[in-house]
Amino acid sequence: MIEVQHLTKRYGPFTAVNDVSFRVERGEILGFLGPNGAGKTTTMRVLTGYMPPTEGKAVVAGYDVLEQPLEAKRRTGYLPETPPLYPDMTVRDYLLFVARIKGVPGKERRARVDQAMQRTWVADMANRHCGKLSKGYKQRVGLAQAILHNPEVLILDEPTAGLDPRQVRETRALIKELAGDHTIILSTHILPEVSQTCQRVVIINRGQVVAVDTPENLTSRVHGSATMYLQVDAPGADAAASAAAALSGVPGVTQVGVSDTQGSVTGFEIQSEQGRDVRRELAAAVVAHGWGLLELRPLRMSLEDVFVQLTTQEVQPATTEVAHE
Amino acid sequence: MNNVLAIAHKEIKAYFASPIAYIVVGFSAILFGWFFVNLLLYFDRMALQAAAGGPDTLNVNEMLIGPLLQNVAVVLLFTLPLVTMRTYSEEKRAGTIELLLTSPLTDVDIVLGKFLGAFVLYAAMLAVTAVHVGLLFLFGQPEWRPILTGYLGVLLMGSCFLSLGLFISSLTKNQIVAGMITFAVFLMFWVINWIASFAGPTMQVVLNYLSITEHLNDFTRGVIDTKHVVYYLSFIGFSLYLTVRSVDTERWRG
Incomplete structure (x- = not known):
């Protein structure tokens, strides 16, 4: 037409x-x-x-x-x-x-x-x-x-x-x-x-x-690898860094990024291999370290993120501005 | 043709929906009236002097109607820019040009429609002067043929102004700019032969030929000379052609 x-x-x-x-x-x-x-x-x-x-x-x-x-x-x-x-x-x-x-x-x-x-x-x-x-x-x-x-x-x-x-x-x-x-x-x-x-x-x-x-x-399509949002309560100095290190060790996880920190509570964005569900392993790892598991959910990319990603000059991996509603 | 009429109809409606039409027609009527009274009083005095042994030929056509139509030309100089300045500028500013250019109309349809709309308003303006001339028929016996040719001349001359004004309006979004340039260009075409008497013989002829008012004189004397008709018609044709080109160029430039 x-x-x-x-x-x-x-x-x-x-x-x-x-x-x-x-x-x-x-x-x-x-x-x-x-x-x-x-x-x-x-x-x-x-x-x-x-x-x-x-x-x-x-x-x-x-x-x-x-x-x-x-x-x-x-x-x-x-x-x-x-x-x-x-x-x-x-x-x-x-x-x-x-x-x-x-x-x-x-x-x-x-x-x-x-x-x-x-x-x-x-x-x-x-x-x-x-x-x-x-x-x-x-x-x-x-x-x-x-x-x-x-x-x-x-x-x-x-x-x-x-x-x-x-x-x-x-x-x-x-x-x-x-x-x-x-x-x-x-x-x-x-x-x-x-x-x-x-x-x-x-x-x-x-x-x-x-x-x-x-x-x-x-x-x-733009989603590519699966992304999880994980929020843990890990008290103690440098807990966030050690938590990030521990989470990176979980099998299947490809990338860990800190998205927000509030006192001892830290939010991570975790990318895993395509098609592999790492939620159980993540939960087990958090519990094993004695931290509090506050939130764990998959991050779905909205059309808005796709749009931002496609129209931003230098396309960056999904660790940047992913919406947390 | 239906498209041309549709545009013309819309234009006329727009003139009469806004104060433009009433102001143009109304104030022109006042000015015509003033010129008429002035010329009539002058003619009256001449008639008295003639009775007391002054000049022996007194012609109401030559002494009253002819000069009246010449004076009409002065009024046109000021009023017609006001009529044409909005034709395209307003459409461009309001974005309605986008409607016209995306409708199944040709550029020629639009230009002719707008010209026709302005022409009707102009004709309405001239019709008011007919009242004064009509009065003369009640009290005397003027010849009607020179009156008719005179009006034909004035209509043609005004149409030149309208077509040129339309072209200038198509060049800008700004009505005031369009109005001012139109006024200046009209005035230029008017006074262009003022320096003719100082120019060389060839230049003199050229300047006189270009003058838009020079061509009106024969019409008011009752003569339809094809030379003048050709001048006016080619002036109108060329201006409208330029308008069509200007609208088309605008498309390409975006």
Whole structure:
């Protein structure tokens, strides 16, 4: 449905997007993930025909965006980063105008506009001027504008930005519901959003794709070796160091790192060989030394850690900032 | 064509939803009225002198309507930059240009739509002056043909200003910058032949030909000279072409 091949976009000497390729199948929701300035918006702008690529090509709904832009645009709905609203127009007039320029036939326009307003919960603001709406309503009118002409492809640049938690949930539900007959690309920097709504993720950093996979695969792939968090109460001077030494001696353990210390209580992050469960041995070792075993649990890498790891310039082993919730 | 009309319709709505349309039309009407009264009083005095043995040919077309339309040109110089300065700048600032450029519209659709929208507002502004001219028909017998050609000339000249203003607006995000540059360029096209009398013979012809107001004179005398029509139409065509190119360049630059 959407195919991006070796897409490069340069602004003068600055390369915003560098040789990006990916595919999106019909009915799929693809999450586009990356830090600010990674090239998400630029890629989306190329896909929507807002700007041409410097190199490479993009095919949307079977039409090359450079060769047959009008055909591709007719089949694309786009919500830019800032919803493109005319402040002096009422919501209904605005949507009627958008319906007209998107090529919705005159007879259907009113019905389509009403339908889109209902789906995005803005019907109660139909006669309000766009400029007077709250951020959340603006965002949703922007969404209404994107789905109005029932496009095959929806490209949403941070669709839930500025919404309150309830609206975020409703919008995500709406996006999921739309996925059946629309193909969706959405960009975000909110990670739970990706794991909740998207079937596949493209992680982009400094204009380059660093990973394309399902959220589940990504978390397990980067996971690599298994990591445990172990907290022990080991009184006495240098207890932490001796505990670390003792734990390193446990068979199967590959690396021990101290993650936090509070008085005599020390937390360790322990990596073990892949596929080997060392929890029993660890517990036995702690008990054998007469220390108190306070906590022992596997550390699962969240998508957030994957993201941080993939997008940080010098990738470091998992001993660094692993979340402890 | 439907796309052009859609954009034009939106533009007109935008003019009338904001105070721009009312201010432009309203204040222009006041200024036209003032010029009209002034010229009418002058004509009246001339008529009295003629009765007392002054010049024997008095022509309401030549002495009143012609100069009135010339004065309209002065008003345009100040008001039309206000009409065109927002056309593209505002869309760029508000990000709505992104909607237009990602909709199934061609750049030509957008430019022509915007031009047409501004033209309708301008025509509304001129329609107000027709009230004054209409009054003359109640009390005298002016010739209607020169009036018609005069209006045609003013419409063409204003359209030149509009198309040029549209182009300048497409170059910047800032309305004030667009407005000021437009005003300066309009003024330049106006006064460009002021130094003609000091220039050499070739330069003189060139400068006079470039002057946007120089071409209006024949129209107000009731003459439709293709030379002037060609000048105005090519001016409009070229400015609109530049606007289309400018919008396209903007895409490539990002």
